[in-house]
Amino acid sequence: MNWYVVYTKPKWEKKVAEQLQKRGIECYCPLVTQMRQWSDRKKKVEVPLFNSYVFVQLAEGDRNAVFECVGVVRYLFWLGKPAIVRNDEIEVIKKWLNTSDTTDVAVSSYQVGDSIQLESGPFSAQTATIQEMTNTHYVLVLESLGCVLKMKIK
Incomplete structure (x- = not known):
């Protein structure tokens, strides 16, 4: 069974x-x-x-069952097909949210646009592109997960 992304009404995710x-x-x-x-x-x-998004795991033929719930708007589509999220990506999100330790990442020798390999933390072994560097934070693009990671500098 695949994981799909359901788009909800604003502030209705938990409901x-x-x-x-x-x-x-x-x-x-x-x-x-x-x-x-x-x-x-x-x-x-x-x-x-993720605002207005809930992940659901269903068989292809059972996808219309989610529309019986109040607050569901539609599925998120990618290239004309319902967006499918891989199981390992869901596991990375769960692992990241369950991790209580903080990871220090130093990218001072890098430039904006450089591609780096994250070596520790919940996103270890992921490749990221540096999008922005300031005195307070770094913005990294994780293309394989389709997300942007903003890390504060301590």
Whole structure:
């Protein structure tokens, strides 16, 4: 079975994932904990890593079952076909979110546009292209995963 990407209404990711699980559909909505501040307090809240996206694992013939859930808009398409996410990419995301250790990466001897091999951390053995370097962070493009990684400098 393949992993597909379902596009949801804004701020409906957790609700859609809950509905999908109730229907017996294997789904994954990666969540990260962020500190949010209101005028009277600060609070840690879990927010989706990818806004408006939920990953579902279904057989090709069962793809229409997700539209029974309120909040599902459509599938994400790539080159005219539903986008398929490889199982190892889902595992990398899970591994990265479960890793509590911080990894120091120094790219001071590199230039924007250079291609580097990440040697440690959850994205080890991935090739990244340096897109931006500032005094506070690095922006790396992980083409194999189709994402952009922003790393803060400590």
